[in-house]
Amino acid sequence: QSVLTQPPSASGTPGQRVTISCSGSSSNIGTNYVYWYQQLPGTAPKLLIYRNNQRPSGVPDRFSGSKSGTSASLAISGLRSEDEADYYCAAWDDSLSGWVFGGGTKLTVL
């Protein structure tokens, strides 16, 4: 069971906006930054959002992140078929003195 909680699945149609939630606690999300990773089928994870809402260069502005209290969200607007992937949230946990991940959300583009 993962320390951070994500819904196992999400879906949307092309052009739609979808959000993926990530719930934690005061020792991780409540105190530290949240990061999001995209894992396309058969590939390594890729950094999508860092420090709650920052996009690395090359990541489209269709992807955005937010954080409030002990929860965070990833929003994808203008959904495209190539967005079909697994998405993971991550944060440092002060109590565990280590990095923790969500269980991952499989996004399906219908």
Added chain:
Amino acid sequence: EVPLVESGGGLVKPGGSLRLSCAASGFTFRNAWMSWVRQAPGKGLEWVGRIKSSSDGGTTDHAAPVKGRFTISREDSKNTLYLQMNSLKTEDTAVYYCTTNSGSDRYFDYWGQGTLVTVSS
């Protein structure tokens, strides 16, 4: 261009040992903090541990499930990160990724392509 290439994975029996390597290029390895992250088949991501840069002391942190069995080390002269895995268990079966830890908050930035470790009798 992926600057991290893992190697050393394979099939090993429970109780056995294996050493993974991660060859780095395209950045100043000696200044980088590095981590190992694993992913069991069909499962999510799990942090294994990290090593600080030599200039920051080169100390290591290991996650609870592997503490005392796995050891992370580095050889800056060869731009290489290692993961020594001893007393392997079937639940250690996973793809193992090496990653760079960037920024003051040391988040996972670049990832290698991963190497598969299968622990089975």
